[in-house]
Amino acid sequence: MKRLHSFILKSFLGPLAFTFFVCMFVLLMQFLWRYIDELVGKGLEWTVIGEFLFYVSATLVPMALPLAILLASIMTFGNMGENYELTAMKAAGISLQRIMKPLTILVVSISISAFFFANYVMPIASLKTTSLLLDIKNQKPELILKEGIFTNDLPNFSIKVGPINKETGMMYDLLIYDHRNRRGNTNVTIADSGTMVTSENNQNMTLTLYSGNMYEEVKVKSRNKKHPSRRIKFGVYETNVPLRSNKLKRGDEDRYNKNYRMLNLRQLQHSEDSLNKVLNKSKGLFIKGLIAKNYFKKDVKKLRKDSIKVKELLKKTKNVDSLFHVIPLDKQLRSVSNALTFARKTRENTSRKEGEFIAKEKYLKRFTNEWHRKFTLPFACLVFFFIGAPLGAIIRKGGLGMPVIISVLFFIFYYIISMTGERAAKQLVMNPALGMWISSIIILPLGIILTYKATTDSTFFNIENYIDFFKKINPLKFFKKKNA
Known part of the structure; x- marks a missing residue:
């Protein structure tokens, strides 16, 4: 049995490692395709890119x-079934449960x-990925000059160039706005041609212009709105421009450590x-405030001296409606109007607070x-194994077809149910426990x-049985017998 278990484990570990790295590669390419615009043209070092891909790969493991x-x-059980290895094991008295045991x-x-x-591991990987992705987004792009388009990537300069000779690096018809x-x-500087050469330490750029005017x-x-100007004509003009640092500025990771994914x-x-x-x-505070201030409105004004009759009526009766009918009609209308206005404001306040509480929940x-x-x-790993192993033994097809x-198909079905349940849980439509476990409950x-x-040894998934069945009910044979 030890040799048999060793054989089964070797047959499984190879496809597992291969399929895992293939899945990781596909998912990683999908992630890079999504954020390709944030990574291109930032002048990032290969160590930063490698670190970022490492953290992203860790988040894709689930x-x-x-x-x-x-x-x-x-693949493992399909190969063993296709090569009649499962049949030989079962003929030797080894059940499928014992084959699946190791x-x-x-x-x-x-x-x-x-x-x-x-x-x-996942919380740390998610924290590193989120923090590093935001730092990359905030990184300024490299200087990329395009013909006929203004470029503002050079600090304190806005440059527009005409044709560019890619072999010599000479640029023509330059228009430069200096904002230093x-x-x-x-x-404003206009030049017939010019070159840009970056220093060895990538800290400065030498800008050389030929035949132009400044x-x-x-x-x-002076309070006068008119300002004097001057023009400088030059044959050769050279200046040094400090460049942005290409090193990635790392932010503080503690800004995300309270996020639920971390x-x-x-x-x-x-x-x-x-x-x-x-x-x-x-x-609780909102309910107390609602009862104290909004449920019953008190008049803050002091009672006038001639309101002795109202005080006597309050002592005699506890029914507010009877007091309402005592006051004049114009005051009744005013009271109703004030009450409606106050009720509408209370309803708006309650509706706003309800939205805030729902968002917090x-x-x-x-x-x-x-x-x-x-x-x-x-x-999910455990359930998928108990789906894949017997399914491979039933269909008896190996390889990658x-x-x-x-x-x-199974994973898409599982993923759709999982995302639907999770979204329903986030929207408070479903209990969080049920929403997160519904995919496993359905697929188990x-x-x-x-x-x-x-x-x-069911033949439920055996396609040959269905082909034989349809051959038996061939309608051509039926018509031949009927004509005969």
């Missing part, structure tokens, strides 16, 4: 690992490791309890969703059914 396990299990232990170990990865004096477009508005202390289970529970206490306290539920996500990843198609019975069918 999607790649379950799909890799599903695909690898289908892989089950391995997948359970992977699931436990995935839990610790999601709880301790901080007084607007008061210094127009500058002179600043004078917390582990203990931190999520603590943050959720704290936010829940603050929310309940805000609701939605944000609070995200902590709950993230808490459950720590457990859905390892459970049929297993890839079936794995992608499928794994149980497939395991049962594979154990009983």
